[in-house]
Amino acid sequence: MTSSARSTSHWLLHYGLLAFYVAFALFPLYWLLKVSVTPNDLLYSEGIRLWPSRSSLAHYTFVLAHSDFPLFFKNSVIVSGSTAVLVTLIAALSGYAMSRFDFRGKMWLVGLMLITQMFPLVMLVAPIFKLFSPLGLTNSLTGLVIVYTAFNVPFATFLMQSFFDGIPKDLEEAAMIDGASRFRAFRQIILPLTLPGVAATLGFVFTAAWSELLFALMLVSKADASTFPVGLLGFVSKFSVDFGQMMAAGVLALIPACLFFLLIQRYLVQGLTAGAVKG
Amino acid sequence: MASIDIQGVRKSYGTVPVLHNVDLSIQDGEFVVLVGPSGCGKSTLLRMVAGLEGITSGAIRIGERVVNELAPKDRDIAMVFQSYALYPHMTVRDNMNYSLRLRRTPAERMAHVVSAAASKLGLDTFLDRKPRTLSGGQRQRVAMGRSIVRQPQAFLFDEPLSNLDARLREQMRVEIKKLHRDLGTTSIYVTHDQVEAMTLADRIVAMNGGVVQQVGTPLDLYERPTNLFVAGFIGSPAINIINAVLRHDGEQRLIALESGERIPAPPRVGGHDGQAVKVGIRPEDVQISAQAEGDFAGHVELVEPMGLGTIVHLGTAHHALKAFVVERVNYPVGTNIAYRLPASKLHIFDAKTGQRLPE
Incomplete structure (x- = not known):
């Protein structure tokens, strides 16, 4: 085999494998879309086809106009958005402290934070319900935000800490000598350089809260405080599953997550620290 | 501008002491270089002056103020870091005017x-560029620019030239010296490079193991090193050290080298008969001749031409010896060489304590 033939076959293999993986990973999403535009009467009558012979947006219209889905959607946006912002704010501060300061009990704190990640959350549902109930935090979006924030802060702190570790200490020391307080140096010098980390943390927490079902189901029983994963369950009734509407709702639920990542992807891929120190 | 006074300063990390009782007075407008090997505490001392490290005990004064408890931002000093520490998301202009x-x-x-x-x-054309588009030398210049716009009480330099190549380092060294001449700001400069120390300093502070070994003008340290460490650290090629014993022969004071050879001791040197000593002599003070005009005999082991002169490595009965000559000699290896160790050029140190013998 000549070398150009070999490199062509390498190329084919390389991209062939990638294409296979992408197709494999994205196929369920494709199926989601396909079912969401398939009219009910074709759903079971056409057999397995890659695209229905006739498509319609009827499921979308129904979901948007005749179900509680817009409310669930709004609740989800509020809960996930607030959780993401809150967690990132706390994690940025605590991650910075973990990265830059040595303080008594630091190892214990790290240990404790690790422990919170170790056991199944389902164990905590009952005690948290008991705690929240007298405080009026069940059936409330605030309650969900508090729970999600509590469970996401440890991991987000480790994430942010690793980003801060990558930024030379000299930078904030230079700023502090230039006349900035430590907090100002953090805000004006370090934080702008950690935007990729902030974006990653925001994205991670947002998607985690967006798709959380367990606590959303257990702590909320009224429709007006339900998030969309709970809402999706509403399409399952005792005798049937409304696949078309459920899939349409699923597609709609993907939109904010996609938009969110589109917004932050610039920061996710950017290496902002280039040129800071010798290189 | 201001003087800087360091009084009885100690620093420990936990139970590990890194600086022992440092006393140092830097006058207004003086350029002082802290020099020593890695880990000698010189950078720690500088960072303590800057306020980036706490002080375990003692006091640091900038001008009339004790600054022990002052935050870096309130000390009115500027610092140039080894890593430049430029703000990467800001233009050169914004880096310079941040303070x-x-x-x-x-x-x-x-x-x-x-x-x-x-x-x-020479940064006029780079003001709107980001640091990442600049070369190492240009970044270093921006770091200096950032310091001088402030007109601070003092400049602190933490090995600012270590990341530059040799030619650029030489060039920046000259620029720093000129800058100090023009601005006259009190400066503390940390380096492990004794050439930088010698060329830049009004006074050098040689440090080792967290202890100040000697404070003096560059030539003081070169010509009258107070102990073996300073003698060995300052000067390149490094000083020759030979084991010997002091001998008093009536009125005459002699040094018996380990090879058995005896040479007259420098005038006025102290010490007692039979005291074990180490004799130091700078390579340029060793006089060599291929014409057997010398006190002792040796042979050439290696010749290192440096352009400026030549380092001749001599092998003798008991010790190796380096000689530096300005001429371009090219002795073949093995050539017999006569050499002389002039008494007035010898540095005599106690073999046990390493301290220079009193005179």
């Missing part, structure tokens, strides 16, 4: 000061 913005300097004055500093450092 002025924090002090709410009027925009007009800020623009004037920055452009004056930029033209002094």
Whole structure:
């Protein structure tokens, strides 16, 4: 085999494998879309086809106009958005402290934070319900935000800490000598350089809260405080599953997550620290 | 500008002491270089002056103020870091005027000061660029520009030239010296490079193991090193050290080298008969001749031409010896060489304590 033939076959293999993986990973999403535009009467009558012979947006219209889905959607946006912002704010501060300061009990704190990640959350549902109930935090979006924030802060702190570790200490020391307080140096010098980390943390927490079902189901029983994963369950009734509407709702639920990542992807891929120190 | 007074300063990390009772007085406008091997505590001392490290005990004064408890921002000093530490998301201009913005300097004055500093450092055309587009030398210049726009009480330099190549380092060294001549600001400069120390300093502070070994002008340290460490650290090629014993022969004082050879001791040197000593002699003070005009005999082991002169490595009965000559000699290996160790050029140290013998 000549070398150009070999490199062509390498190329084919390389991209062939990638294409296979992408197709494999994205196929369920494709199926989601396909079912969401398939009219009910074709759903079971056409057999397995890659695209229905006739498509319609009827499921979308129904979901948007005749179900509680817009409310669930709004609740989800509020809960996930607030959780993401809150967690990132706390994690940025605590991650910075973990990265830059040595303080008594630091190892214990790290240990404790690790422990919170170790056991199944389902164990905590009952005690948290008991705690929240007298405080009026069940059936409330605030309650969900508090729970999600509590469970996401440890991991987000480790994430942010690793980003801060990558930024030379000299930078904030230079700023502090230039006349900035430590907090100002953090805000004006370090934080702008950690935007990729902030974006990653925001994205991670947002998607985690967006798709959380367990606590959303257990702590909320009224429709007006339900998030969309709970809402999706509403399409399952005792005798049937409304696949078309459920899939349409699923597609709609993907939109904010996609938009969110589109917004932050610039920061996710950017290496902002280039040129800071010798290189 | 201000003087800097360091009194009885100690620093420990937990139970590990890194600085032992440092006393140092730096006069207004003086350029002092802290020099020593890695881990000798010189950078720690500088960072303590800057306020980036706490002080375990003792006091540091900048001007009349004790600054022990003052935050770095309130000490009115500027620092140039080894890593440059430029703010990567800001342009060169914003890097330079960051400190002025924090002090709410009027925009007009800020623009004037920055452009004056930029033209002094040859940075006029780079003001709107980000640091990542600059070369190492240019980044170093920006770091210096950032310091001089402030007109601080003192400049602190933490190995600022270590990341530059040899030629650029030499060039920047000259620029730093000129800058100090023009601005006259009190400066503390940390380096492990004794050439930088010798060329830049009004006074050198040689440090080792967290202890100040000697403070003096560059030539003081070179010509009258107070102990073996300073003798060995300052000077390149390094000083020759030979084991010997002091002998008093009636009125005459002699040094018996380990080879058995005896040479007259330098005039006025102290010590007692039979005291074990180490004799230091700088390579340029060793006089060599291929014509057997010398006191002792040796042979050439290696010749290192340096352009400026030549280092001749001699092998003798008991010790190796380096000689530096200005001539371009090219002795074949094995050539017999006569050499002389002039008494007035010898440095005599106690073999046990390493301290220079009193005179």
